[in-house]
Amino acid sequence: MSGWPRYRAVADHALLVSFGTEIGDEMSAQVLALDAGLAQFTPAGVIEWVPALVNLLVDFDPEATDHRTVQGEIERMLANPVRTDQQGQERIIEICYDAAFAPDLEAVADAAGMTTEEVIRTHRDAAFRVRMYGFAPGYAYMSGVPEAIRVPRKSAALRDVPAGSVIIAGPQCLVTTLTMPTGWSIIGRSPTPILRSDAEDPFLFDVGDHVRFARIDRDTYEARMAERGDG
Amino acid sequence: MADAVLTVTYTGPQVSFQDGGRRGWMRFGVPASGPMDRFAHAAANRALGRPAGATAIEVSMGGLSLTCESGTVSFAVCGGGFTLDHAGARVEGWVVRTLSAGESLTIRAGKWGSWCYLAFAGEVDAQAWLGATATHAISQFGGGALTTGQRITLRNAEATPSREGPLPAPPLPDPNARQPVVPGPQEDRFAPGALDTLTREPFTVTPAYDRMGMRLDGPELPLADALSIPSEPTLRGSIQVAGDGVATVLLADHQTTGGYPKIATLVSTATDALVQARAGDKVRFVAVSPDEAIMRARRDLATRQAWLDEIAVPRGSLEDRLMRANLISGVHHGGDE
Incomplete structure (x- = not known):
């Protein structure tokens, strides 16, 4: 070797x-x-x-x-490595865990032996890090799903999952940017744009960035989407 | 120069705007997209004197029909063996003609090929994303797929009669030639003999073929173990093999990362020939070293460039250019008339 x-x-x-x-x-x-x-x-x-x-x-x-x-x-x-700040930026992603946006929250709670509220808190309090982009534009794979709420991919994919869905599988979490099928568990939805109209800096985060989720309620989610004007 | 306006009267599936593609965004999950056959796309543009990477329309085997509502614009069709019906005439592709108000143009699949390119002597007004009009099919970001009834505006459209007519024969590879691949990067994750099978046996193009990739039918390429690799970057031309032992060649709209092992990767210039294959066609591969791959790519690109330079010169002006050359060299003596 x-x-x-x-x-x-x-x-x-x-x-x-x-x-x-x-x-x-x-x-x-x-x-x-x-x-x-x-x-x-x-x-x-x-x-x-x-x-x-x-x-x-x-x-x-x-x-x-x-x-x-x-x-x-x-x-x-x-x-001769260059001295750089390779720690990544801190990013906050807003998430609404409303049942209408989280069709798999109950199943994750059952698998974890928790209440849905405990799953939500565990996810909300975890520290995530962007490890890689892939699959489709803006699909940032984040590590950091706590051991207690890790679930495998589902056996069948769900079609037409809306953009902005927060999905988990194993240690990974991502926020979708397109309406696509997914076999990951859907636990919430985010109004935070990851694909932005800023031509100079069109993606919210880069590989290496640290990500935390901030919980918002349904009204706040709707208000944010209205502000975006593209939802 | 004025605008020309066209209306789409019919479009097959997978007909989209494509410029040369967007580079530099793979780290954000964005492949280059752009033309499936990059050479044919460049040819259609250069035949009109346009930049090689200008926005053109990628036409699938489903075909396309347009009517010119206003203005006059020369156009070129290159790629595969497509057929055109234009203003009462039926002609073969690899041609430059001029479309005028009231005329219709229909492009349909011909004897061979899966994709051709319709370029214009004018700027195609198409939506850009990340600085490019190339359409990423699954997201429809960029110029997007064409739809029936859509109007297409061509800015600064012009007629270029000096460029009209069939193009000289393009330097296309022998259709039976084996497609060169460099083994790896995960050929060691396969059962012994898998790489030999890939380069010895023919594979058949399946109908599971779109801008993301081409699934091949053929002998199984068994993996040595069931373990997946940590997801890693993929490229146009990566030949990845899923757990079922079936190979898929990733193409213009490929995923930028993936967890399936790649048994081999096509030489960049070979993808242009591969994408012209149709479902049912046979494809064969030959393994080459990385150095050989670079040598082949450079040779292919030089051959193409020489031909693109040749077709970029308006033929009608050849006499003028000879005249100029003669005057400069002093050979031209006929100054009495």
Whole structure:
């Protein structure tokens, strides 16, 4: 077994840099450090890169550079890490746990041996962290669902789940941005826009950000949606 | 130059506005989208002298019919072997013509190919998202899918008679050629022999084919164990294999991350040929090294660029250019008339 990080050439235009196999804060710290390094000193020919749970993919222009050159640049970067704030920003997401928005809350409570109110408090008080985006635009996978309320994916997906639904599966939580089917448990709905109209900064959070949920009631939810004007 | 206005009188499914695609947003879950066949899209634009990444209409096998309400605009159709009915004439694609008020244009699937591109000598007025009009099909962000009755405005539309006519034969790969793939990044998660199977046996394109991906039917590509990998970034051209051993090639609107192991990844320029396959067509793969993959991509891109440069020159002005060249070199002596 060779050591970490490991480098894999992907097709003619990408390099996958992997730091290990165990998802957690240690892996995130390494991924985020390289993410910050690439932002500060982007190697020539690199078009974009994608931080994920245990690795990071660098996509490049095969006419401008190659796997070996990009790998060399990254090795130098990792040998001399830049000092950056890689702790991420604090973000607050408002959530309404009203039964109409939380069709799976009772099932989660049953599985956890709790009341729905206890599930809500457990979720509301937890600290989440954005580990990766994926699936669809703005789908930010957050870790941090407390052990006590973790449930597996449901055996069948529910169709047409509205955008803004707060869904959980295992240790992960996310706020949907599109109306889509999901097999995750739906426990609330958020009026907080994740896809924003701000062209410079169109996504509410970046990988590495810390997220907390703030509970709101149905009236507040409706008022927020009316303010948004796009709901 | 004025505006030209078209009305969509019929559209098949999966017909959408596409510019060259949006780059730099994969970290937020946003793939590049853009044309399924990037070469054919660039060809349609360059044949009109437009930037290669300008907004065009991606037409599926479902076809498209338009009527020109006002104005005059030249257009190009490139990609696959589609057929056009325009102003009483039936012609093959890879052509430039001019559409005038009162005329209709119908594009329909022809002998081969799944996608073609309709570009205009004018700016297509389409909604942009994150700086690009490319349509991301599942969200409909960007220019969006076309709908029957929709009006399309072309800004600064012009007729370019000097560009009209069939284009010279494009440098397309042999349709029976094997598609080059680089093994991995998770080929070691498969049972022994799976990679050999992928590169030895033919696979068949299934009807489960859209802008997100193409499911293939063929011999099973068994995984070595049932464990999933931690979700990691995916790309256009990733060949991922679900627990059932069935391969799917991810395409223009791919998920940006996923937990299925990828047995191999297509060379970037090879995806343009692959997407033109239809359900029932056979696809074969050949494994190449990363260095070979880069060499092939560079060679393909250079060949394409030379051809795109050639078609970007209005043919009608060739005489003028020769005249100019002769004057500069002093060969032109006929100054008496």
